[in-house]
Amino acid sequence: MKKFLLVLTLIALFVPACSDTMNMRKISIEPKISTENVKKSPLKAGLLLNDEFTNYKYTFKTGTQMYLMAKVEGEIDVGKNLSQALYGIVSNKFGNVAMANDASDIHDVDFYFVPRIKSFKYEPPYTGLSSHVTTVELETDVIGADGKRMRTISVKQEGTRSMFNQFKMQTNYDMAAGSVNEAIDNLLQEFSRKLDESY
Secondary structure, eight states: OHHHHHHHHHHHHHOOOOOSEEEEEEEEOOOOOOOOOOOOOSSOEEEEOOHHHHTOEEEEEOSOBTTTTBEEEEEEEOHHHHHHHHHHHHHHHHSSOEEESSGGGOOSOSEEEEEEEEEEEEEOOSSTTSEEEEEEEEEEEEEETTSOEEEEEEEEEEEEEEGGGGGGTOOHHHHHHHHHHHHHHHHHHHHHHHHHHHO
16 A cells, blocks of 8 residues: 555656646657778668658557556657668668669669568556557568568667656656657667678
8 A cells, every 4th residue: 555655646746737638749769870880891782761661650649648647649750760870871881872762773782671660669658657668670671683582681679768767857758759769779779780790
């Protein structure tokens, strides 16, 4: 009973004023990619970024969250900045990279990468003991010059921000954006590591 009262007290301290809907507005992603010099591969690579990928947006609207005492809604513009980050990683590994939004526009390469967002999910905390959680999964087909799939690189990562981040005076928007960007950064690091292992 004492623990339950403590949780209720903490919720009362950190929960903003009640409202029917909490609008997280547009959560932007700001990927951080490593600029460390890596040994560049002599292979010629391409990157196919179609409109479905570059324009990918994740919109969400939840039921009433006990911790936030409101429904939560918002939009996360994922594709645009993720596309730029992937181009940075691939061009850092292979030098000049042919980039296009249609396979017919990619020429004179040994292979090209075709990324797609297999899944993306953001969940706000339901109770004061849960966290802002973002999960993202990226699948990237490696297509040979002959147009045949050579392999698929799969990466899935998560980012979280707990209620204890409010001790740092972070707003719910800050924590949501933090969990999203942590998931994206973890994803990019893992993708870069897999490239290094393969080429």
